[in-house]
Amino acid sequence: RLVGVLTIFLVWGTAALFANRLFLPAPYVVVSKLLSLAQTSGLYIDSIATIKRTCLGLLLGSVVGVLIGAALGTVKSLYNAFEFPLDFLRSIPATALFPLFIIVFGLGETVKIFVAAWATCFVMCISTLYGIRNVSHTRLLVAKLKKFSLFKTLRLITLPSALPHIAAGLRVSLS
Numbered sequence: 494r495l496v497g498v499l500t501i502f503l504v505w506g507t508a509a510l511f512a513n514r515l516f517l518p519a520p521y522v523v524v525s526k527l528l529s530l531a532q533t534s535g536l537y538i539d540s541i542a543t544i545k546r547t548c549l550g551l552l553l554g555s556v557v558g559v560l561i562g563a564a565l566g567t568v569k570s571l572y573n574a575f576e577f578p579l580d581f582l583r584s585i586p587a588t589a590l591f592p593l594f595i596i597v598f599g600l601g602e603t604v605k606i607f608v609a610a611w612a613t614c615f616v617m618c619i620s621t622l623y624g625i626r627n628v629s630h631t632r633l634l635v636a637k638l639k640k641f642s643l644f645k646t647l648r649l650i651t652l653p654s655a656l657p658h659i660a661a662g663l664r665v666s667l668s
Contacts, residue, residue, distance in 0.1 A: 546602065550609020551666060557610070558617025558666075559659060565618070566625030566655075567647065583615040613666040620662025624655025 502520050509519040530536045565572045565579070587608050594611075598604040628651050636646040652659075 546605050547609060547667075550606045551613050551663075553606065554610035554613025555617050555663060555666065558614040558662070559621045561614070562618040562621025563625060563647065563652065563655075566622040567643070567651065572622070579615075579618070583619065587612040616666045617659070617662045620658045620665070621655060624658025625651055627658070628654040 505517075505520050509517050514522075565575060590611070591604075591608060594604050594607055598607055632650050632654060633646070636650050641649065
């Protein structure tokens with residue numbers, strides 16, 4: 494592992510010799526600046542703000558994505574109606590929509606949280622949708638045999654069976 498890290502620093506240092514220092518500073522410059530920033534409170538305040546935005550965006554996007562994915566995975570006609578718009582919107586990177594989000598939400602905290610929620614929402618929606626679609630038909634037949642309502646089936650069978658897919662979507666969304 495140490496060899497890999499040293500190789501990265503060696504390649505970086507070599508590339509920095511031939512590049513403009515403004516665009517690619519040497520590794521020792523970056524490390525010294527990081528150490529000097531670590532001695533001030535600004536780095537920690539900014540890091541906490543970023544973690545807060547990330548958590549809020551992840552939470553908001555996950556809740557909305559799971560709800561939409563559960564609805565689309567459960568109701569076939571709803572999925573058929575929204576399949577194309579969902580695929581179209583999720584193919585657009587959130588960074589490409591950032592200027593539009595700035596126009597709508599301004600330059601405050603809201604836009605930063607919304608971009609994270611937007612990206613998270615689609616990943617969670619698709620993960621939940623496929624998780625619900627892959628629920629064992631035997632389990633669904635047992636629920637039908639016991640005359641479970643739609644919400645009881647969702648609560649006791651569908652969502653617990655889809656949890657591995659939802660957890661995988663959450664893991665991907667966090668990145």
